[in-house]
Amino acid sequence: MASRLATNNQRIIIDQTSKLGTRLMSSWWQGIQPAAKDPILGVSEAFLADPSPDKVNVGVGAYRDDNGKPVVLECVREAERRIAGNQNMEYLPMGGSVKMVEETLKLAYGENSDFIKDKRIAAVQALSGTGACRLFADFQKRFRPESQIYIPVPTWSNHHNIWRDANVPQRVFHYYHPETKGLDFAALMDDVKNSPNGSFFLLHACAHNPTGVDPTEEQWREISYQFKVKGHFPFFDMAYQGFASGDPERDAKSIRIFLEDGHLIGCAQSYAKNMGLYGQRVGCLSVLCEDEKQAVAVKSQLQQLARPMYSNPPVHGALIVSAILSSPDLKSLWLKEVKVMADRIIGMRTSLKENLEKLGSPLSWEHVTNQIGMFCYSGMTPEQVDRLTSEYHIYMTRNGRISMAGVTTGNVGYLANAINEVTKSA
């Protein structure tokens, strides 16, 4: 107790007259330091606080239309109209909406997947992608306490927080090649081969965040093969299905390759971006098992982890997802709308690159159109990013990641000019 009191080196001064009103006292929480701002979400906070009319937010990965406005998909609005007033608000089961989970598994594993038919997938509704990753990390810690997680460099910064708070030790593997601004495939394969047999790897299924650099189909096949040789466990984080190519089936190719090769995968899925359900926190965690019996056991343990975290997941987003995916008209509308979003981003990539080339930038900007998904890993340094913010009121994360979803025909010229200004003498 002494050591604990020592860290709490101030004590509450009791003053009996306190019953009548406030009084001075020192706090139990005196030793608590302010936490650092989240590097991604902190950018939006700073953007909102900026009064400049020229400001541009290419920070957080949230889709914007060509007017820079958030978008609620038509299929979502219609789904909400259809579900309004129809449902009570009773607790979902701990594993969430069964219907939503079923539809979600089809997206990842295939509409007619045998794994679904054979009930071999342990799956629960999760709090979007974050919650799915966290549940898996906690599950991994509990049932494979000796294991660690291999995380690509770079990755979404919250991945590190998630596995750290789950107390799973982290290792890294090579991924991004700064010289080519593409994939460092040789180094990646070396890391896969040199890691201990049976290691756990975190893979981005498509539209890698933050780099936008994805392996080709051939490269995925080689990675899968090597994983088999080594007996590694592949955990896929799929947050952008539909957003990479515009076609959800195509974007799930990496997962399908691994499934064909017989891997027993884990997978986190999110509807934050591809259905624009960001704030609803809806996603899914699945673990492919040997058989139905094992899937039932694993699911029960995932529920056991969820119960002391949030008891059961929020219903509203799940109802929207179910309504959309199980109604043919809404599902086909969704697929169209996803393609529109992906196409707009692809268009902005082309536009940004052309603008930079027109300005006579001495650097190569091929990577802007080679990379895929919501993000462009520009190659800018933190100092250059700081200049973009302080001189041009352009907000992005300091790793040089540009959220292409925040680029519009209205701001692409301004953005290109600013980038050129801070990089031309690099």
Place this chain on the structure above:
Amino acid sequence: MTVSVNVSRFEDVSMAPPDPILGVSEAFRADTNNMKLNLGVGAYRTEELQPYVLNVVKKAENLMLERGENKEYLPIEGLAAFNKVTAELLLGADNPAIHQGRVATVQGLSGTGSLRLAAALIERYFPGSEVLISSPTWGNHKNIFNDSRVPWSEYRYYDPKTVGLDFNGMISDIKEAPEGSFILLHGCAHNPTGIDPTPEQWEKIADVIQEKNHIPFFDVAYQGFASGSLDADASSVRLFVTRGMEVLVAQSYSKNLGLYSERVGAMNVVCSSSDVAARVKSQLKRIARPMYSNPPIHGARIVANVVGDPTLFNEWKEEMELMAGRIKTVRQKLFDSLSSKDTSGKDWSFILKQIGMFSFTGLNRAQSDNMTNKWHVYMTKDGRISLAGLSLAKCEYLADAIIDSYHNVS
């Protein structure tokens, strides 16, 4: 060389036991007997035993549908409008602690999620400190502290002899705890017993907590449901805050606004200064980010719309009184049925003294099993019944079941 990948890494994962509370509803659903009664989970039912979506909630949702607001990410700490009204609802809009900026409020995933945030904060900043929980308490409390690696122990609370509060035991155990422990208190409508301290007893509890430099940690899941008055039900929390104490308070809107599955709640930490509150809030955010990034928006908007609009707020207060009123009526009828049917002379009046959604019947595990196996009455094995799931029409049947289980099963 190829290695077989058909052997799972999770081969030795065993089947987890069903959750003692949520598992009851699952068992109930599977039962085909037409006399079955679900008195398990604490979810409010109408007299027709149907789930109830409050009228103010429907109105709020319609407003939201019409406005067509976007679904962007909330900040990590949640919806600002929600955080404002939830702290005011709990502490009173004119509370000096709020005006002084001393209250750190973070939207959480209902009561469970809010408790979990606080547990993680305790683990991080008070390693080794214990949380004292009442004996008995809501079954998920210990899961939350276990999974957060926060040690816990129990203080005496329920006295089976009187089917009331073991006040001396409670005070004694709180006194005995190592200085600077966290004392988990139910703000009102104690779950599972329905037994609350009197205002005088709350004063004495506050005294001993101050004396021992403990930290009061309130779980407020039933504000409005105990007495029918939102303000009266918050009086225990307000007492501690008025004394200038630093307090942790978890809130839930599952029951009082019927928003169960929307997962809306908040963690409030009343601190000694606004500077400390800002720092505490930042650390709560840091805990939330790797758990779920930011909380779900839908339920928070409903609360903000209902509590923030004077007309809807008044309507809510009326619906709250109706719900609490129905439960009080059912309590009375159950007591009347038991008293008239039970010829043994046993005193069943404890049922009337208990408050809130639950009644602690005093039935033991075997007797509770009999309730289910013979009478198809589903309840938790600690003898807790949820009166929210009881209708006037079923009181006589339930009385028969209780009398049989109590007298004929040991």
